[in-house]
Amino acid sequence: MIKLEAVKFRYEDMLMEFNFHMPRGEFVGVIGPSGAGKSTLLSLIAGFETPLSGRIRFAGIDMADRPPDQRPVTMIFQDHNSFAHLDVWTNVALGISPRLKLSEEKRARVDDALERVGLSDCKSRKPTEISGGEKQRIAIARALVRDKPVLLLDEPFTALGPALRREMLDLIRAIQRSHNLTVLMVTHQPEDTEYAASRVAFVENGKIAHLLPTADFFAASAPKEIRSYLGG
Amino acid sequence: MTPAKIRAAIALGLVLGAVAFGFVPLLWLGMAQGFSGFDAYLPRVVSFTLQQAFLSTVISLLIALPVARAIARRNFWGRGVLLKLFFLPIALPAIVAILGIIGVASGVVSIYGLHGIIFAHVFFNTPLAVRLMLTRLDAIPAENFRLAAQLNFSDRDVFNKIEWPQLASAMTGVASLIFLLCTAGFAVVLILGGGPQATTLEVAIYQSLRLDFDPARASVLALAQFVLCGILVLLAGRFATESEVFPRTVATTVRYDGKSLSSQVMDCLAIAVAALIVLPPLLSIVVAGLWKIQFTETLLRAAGTSLFIGFSAACVSLLLGWTLADAAARQQLGVVRPVIMLASLAALIMPPAVLATGWFVALSQFADVGTYTIVLVVWLNALMALPFIWSPLYPAIIEANQRHDRLCASLGLTGWPRLKRIDFPVLRRPLGLAFLMGMIVSLGDLSAIVLFGSDKLVTLPALIYRQMGSYRMEAAAGTALVLALLCFGLTSLAQRRSASRDQA
Numbered sequence: 001m002i003k004l005e006a007v008k009f010r011y012e013d014m015l016m017e018f019n020f021h022m023p024r025g026e027f028v029g030v031i032g033p034s035g036a037g038k039s040t041l042l043s044l045i046a047g048f049e050t051p052l053s054g055r056i057r058f059a060g061i062d063m064a065d066r067p068p069d070q071r072p073v074t075m076i077f078q079d080h081n082s083f084a085h086l087d088v089w090t091n092v093a094l095g096i097s098p099r100l101k102l103s104e105e106k107r108a109r110v111d112d113a114l115e116r117v118g119l120s121d122c123k124s125r126k127p128t129e130i131s132g133g134e135k136q137r138i139a140i141a142r143a144l145v146r147d148k149p150v151l152l153l154d155e156p157f158t159a160l161g162p163a164l165r166r167e168m169l170d171l172i173r174a175i176q177r178s179h180n181l182t183v184l185m186v187t188h189q190p191e192d193t194e195y196a197a198s199r200v201a202f203v204e205n206g207k208i209a210h211l212l213p214t215a216d217f218f219a220a221s222a223p224k225e226i227r228s229y230l231g232g
Numbered sequence: 233m234t235p236a237k238i239r240a241a242i243a244l245g246l247v248l249g250a251v252a253f254g255f256v257p258l259l260w261l262g263m264a265q266g267f268s269g270f271d272a273y274l275p276r277v278v279s280f281t282l283q284q285a286f287l288s289t290v291i292s293l294l295i296a297l298p299v300a301r302a303i304a305r306r307n308f309w310g311r312g313v314l315l316k317l318f319f320l321p322i323a324l325p326a327i328v329a330i331l332g333i334i335g336v337a338s339g340v341v342s343i344y345g346l347h348g349i350i351f352a353h354v355f356f357n358t359p360l361a362v363r364l365m366l367t368r369l370d371a372i373p374a375e376n377f378r379l380a381a382q383l384n385f386s387d388r389d390v391f392n393k394i395e396w397p398q399l400a401s402a403m404t405g406v407a408s409l410i411f412l413l414c415t416a417g418f419a420v421v422l423i424l425g426g427g428p429q430a431t432t433l434e435v436a437i438y439q440s441l442r443l444d445f446d447p448a449r450a451s452v453l454a455l456a457q458f459v460l461c462g463i464l465v466l467l468a469g470r471f472a473t474e475s476e477v478f479p480r481t482v483a484t485t486v487r488y489d490g491k492s493l494s495s496q497v498m499d500c501l502a503i504a505v506a507a508l509i510v511l512p513p514l515l516s517i518v519v520a521g522l523w524k525i526q527f528t529e530t531l532l533r534a535a536g537t538s539l540f541i542g543f544s545a546a547c548v549s550l551l552l553g554w555t556l557a558d559a560a561a562r563q564q565l566g567v568v569r570p571v572i573m574l575a576s577l578a579a580l581i582m583p584p585a586v587l588a589t590g591w592f593v594a595l596s597q598f599a600d601v602g603t604y605t606i607v608l609v610v611w612l613n614a615l616m617a618l619p620f621i622w623s624p625l626y627p628a629i630i631e632a633n634q635r636h637d638r639l640c641a642s643l644g645l646t647g648w649p650r651l652k653r654i655d656f657p658v659l660r661r662p663l664g665l666a667f668l669m670g671m672i673v674s675l676g677d678l679s680a681i682v683l684f685g686s687d688k689l690v691t692l693p694a695l696i697y698r699q700m701g702s703y704r705m706e707a708a709a710g711t712a713l714v715l716a717l718l719c720f721g722l723t724s725l726a727q728r729r730s731a732s733r734d735q736a
Contacts (some may be wrong), residue, residue, distance in 0.1 A: 047641075048638055048641065049640075066642040074642070077639070080634075094653070098646070
């Protein structure tokens, strides 16, 4: 589904290079030290950063020249996932049409998505009037209505408590299964990847140093740098 | 080229074109006449310009420092009112404030000459310096003062180790800004100075053109002013700080220093001195004008003209400022970004008298300048308002872009839908504030109107100047109060917008 071939990117003094492949429907966690290039990896896939060279393919098609909105990707950020001056419903509806010209069928899709993430009662509220967890649900509902096959999560639940984080991960996993989404999630909480991902990528110094099945990643036999990072 | 880039290029072209259209004819004229205006008069004027600016800056800062410190560490009753009053000299048209100063000094001491100019500049700039310093002091984390209390810091330790390091980084910027404002100021020197011994470059240009009809000398003076202000703008930009002129009206940081009796007395004294500089001229404007307002046809027409010019200039300036600030924030036009930043300061580098002189010289070759007077005044006022439009708008645009660019890009929100749904609602408050600031600047302007004005085109500041010139001081006081009330209304709106912007 997603294939990165020698994708190079320079950030200040660091030259990053990513080679990576993940099939459709997989959930991969991305872990690594701060400044290693985890978020850059997601930004390159989403089209927010332009690589120096290399190819980024979705289902075999090179996406290098496509702007973010024309890629089969929805990205959920750590914050600023909603427009604070617009109500919840409009924030989600923008995922279907920037001009908000919606047919009855599309309006129903927005309502369904809000129902699915448990925000039906908040649709006319502003993001400033709801909790942190509910704000991230707006982004998830918008990802649902956009219906793109790839979901990128850039530390979206960092600000939430453990129980709420688990609840969100359950929601993401349920959506992933029902829509057969390919999910790539950057996180600083190893337990989140252990809970949700089938494989884990360890990013270090601008490269994917290891890409292992989750069980192997957290096993005592994992490579030294992973154990060192996890504090094992 | 995207539509946004085309808009930015047009806006930049208009501003730079206006500057070139003012500067090139002057340069041409000066060269054609062999720069014959170079004589002993020029160094004398330059020397006086620098002297009065230097003294005004130093005195303003020396008074402002203890006042800002006193206000920062005391949450006294009336703090908010005092800060609001301190905004008035910044927003009040110079000619109105000068009338207030003359009213206070009348019969007590002569206010004309160097000392009068310095006093007027101190009146305008001390409150500005206080407010700029206060925003820096407000930004000190509360933990620093808690730590100082734990470590038993004396008042002097708090100043040396906490307050001064925070202020020092801003001080050069504040000083450069005040020096620049004093150098480029027009109305103060025109009214309180003006003789051969007390003339700045800005006023000398006006006198050469309107009184002596000597364009050759005006061109040399304009070139000197351009070079001087250009250097000062670059210096001010080099030392620019993030300080705003809207500090918090309520002290939110609990302070543990300044509890001794001597500190309390010193703080009271500092605040009292500042209040004594600011309040009497303001009161004088009200008292002198209250029963002297004559709603004559001339006054009403001048008020209408002022509002029309102010509104038009603010609209033009807002369109230019928004387009340029957006382009600069998005790094559009690549390497041209520093040029955009400088273009926003065009009216400070190329003061209105210089621009107006150039336009006058250029246009008078082809047509009767009187035909285009109102367009020229609006355009000149729009350029003069640009730095004040830029100031609230640019940081707001940068912040909004940082928040929304990625999300908008991922949703394909561009062009009109983005402007309508995202940018305009989000920037509504800073846009409103910028518009009001632009209108306040334009309402109080005297330099453009005295150069281009005529019997048919009279604004409120021009009417006050005429009434003062014909010694109708009572009528001038009434007109000044009308203008002051207009500006006060706009200032209150601007402060409210600023407060609601902070809460947003």
